[in-house]
Amino acid sequence: MSRSPDIDARLEALDDWRGETLGALRDLIHAADPEVVETVKWRKPTNPRGVPVWEHDGIVCTGEVYKDKVKLTFARGASLKDPKGLFNASLDAGTRRAIDIAQGETIDPAAFKALFLAGVAANRKGA
Structure with a gap:
């Protein structure tokens, strides 16, 4: 279960509910798929820490933090x-x-893990 030091640093910098929420979702992702690869992409001056990304045979989802929400975007979600x-x-x-x-707000852990694994399966199929 490899964790990105860049994502560790991002979570440490978020010392509020957003960091806790993103950290809990990260834990669910690793529990669902121990082979997931964490990366950080799309660094830019307005977001020097970049965007956390979880990949398995391609991008499964990204995790972004806003003032009022944590957003997980699934690359093949549709x-x-x-x-x-x-x-x-x-x-x-x-x-x-x-x-x-x-x-x-909370999220159903079992439903989230199933959805993440469906994203991995979609990547494997190339759907």
Whole structure:
């Protein structure tokens, strides 16, 4: 279970509910897929820490932090079945779907892990 030091630093810098939420989601991702690879992409002057990315045979999802939410965007989300209705953002996008989590909200761990594994399976199929 390899964890990116860059994502560790990002979480340490977020000393509020957003860091806790993103950290908990990160733990669920690793629990669902021990072979997941963590990277950080898209560093730029306005976001020097970049965007946390979880990959397995391609990008499965990204994790972004905003003032009022934590957003996990699934690269192939539009092709994934979401029986528990976790996707609540980017619902009109052609390829991606996202989960926005506001302060105080929780997510069903089993449903999230299943959705993440569906994203891995979609990458393997090249869907």
